[in-house]
Amino acid sequence: MLSTWLEDRQIPLYLIALLAGAGFGLLAPTPAAGLEIAITPVLRLLLYATFLSIPLTRLGQVVYEGRFLAGLVVLNFVIVPVVVFALSRFVADHPALSLGVLFVLLTPCIDYVIVFSGLAGAAHERLLAAAPLLMLGQMLLLPVYLGLFVGPELVDVIDIGPFVEAFGLLIVVPLVLAAATQFLAARARLAQxxxxxxxxxMVPLVMLTLAVVVASQIDAVRIELDQLLRVIPLYVLFLMVMIPLGVLTGRVFTQDTATTRATVFSGATRNSLVVLPLALALPDSLALVAVVVVTQTLVELIGMVIYVRLIPRIIPDRATVR
Structure with a gap:
């Protein structure tokens, strides 16, 4: 069966997609940059496919799972800001680098984390149900943390409009369409x-998303690579640190295997594609912030491919984290 063949080979296929996107972006930077407009549509299609695989009628039950939601809130809005502040001190002398690191690492992912966590056997339907809470939390707290970490003068230049728009386009629209498709599947063969x-x-869509994002952004990263070399190790270190912190959070809140995996993924993945419009709206003097955000996307995509294989080994099946 084709779907089984693809799933069994998903890791090498994702690496091929990353390499193909990088190759195209470096060899043909002008047409590749034009692929940026395709990121949102492709991501929307990927999330629609992901939502189709989730029994949406059970989402209401997740809202009442207090240990999972409490763990997500503590990890993303208490523990992560401490980690991010510490990491940002390494680039505190460069305002654009520092702001870019804070922008992207302070905002938990609400979109493709659902896809990658599902591939790792995590409770991705719970992450979907928690998406509105995570989105609201970052909208409210990002200006607060930026004010604390870099000064209140930057808060006035941040527009939350892109947050609201991204939530509608990337979560609400695909979710409603997936729910309608599931409803019709019980009555119509076409929907089935x-x-x-x-x-x-599913796997080809993940590959397409990886290739489009990398191809459209890799040349911008190449141009600013000398400065970005300062933040790339910080992003790698963040991915490494969030594994034990996510596992510890799962233990503290007595989460089971699938839920702990979801908690680890939520803590590690960041909302780069949503905060990118915020970065692009900053003054020209802070134009480098957008490239810093994009660099995190590239590092994280590679990290997620590794996470899909690594996290199930660190948090094995048939074990409850206590």
Whole structure:
């Protein structure tokens, strides 16, 4: 079966997609840069496919799972800011680098974390149900943390509009369409075929998303690489540190295996594609912030490919984290 063949080979296929995107972006930077407009549509399609695989009628039950939600809130809005502040001190002498690191690392992911966590056997339906809470929390707290870490003068130049727009386009629209498809699948063969088709297309859609993001952004990273070399190790260190911190959070809140994996993924993945419009809206003197955010995307995508294979080994099946 094609879907099984693809799933069994998903890690090397994702690496191929990353390399293909990087190669195209470096060899043909002008047309590759034009692919930036395709990021949101491709990501929306990927999330639609992901939502189709989740029994959406059970999402209401997740809201009442207090230990999971409490763990997410503590990890993302208490522990992560401490880690991020410490990491940002290494680039505190460079305002654009520092602001870029804070922008992207202070905001928990609400989109493709659902995809990658699901591939690792995490409770991705719980992350979907928690997305509104995580989105609201970062909208309210990002200006607060920026004011504390770099000064209140930057708060006035931040527009939360892109947050709201991204939430609607990347979460609400695909979710509503997926719910409608699931509803119709019980009554119409066409909807059933759509669901089966997207089940097969999941891995190719992840590959397409990886290739488009990398191809459209890699040349901008190349141009500023000398400065970005200061933040790349910070992003790698963040991914490494968040594994034990996520596992510890799972233990403190007595989460089971799938839920702990979801907590680790939530703590490690950041909202780069959503905060990018915020970075692009900053004054020209802070133009480098957008490239700093994009660099985190590239590092994280590679990290997520590794996480999909690594996290199930660190948090094995048939074990409850206590």
């Amino acid at each position: 075929r759509v669901m089966r088709s997207f089940e097969t297309l």
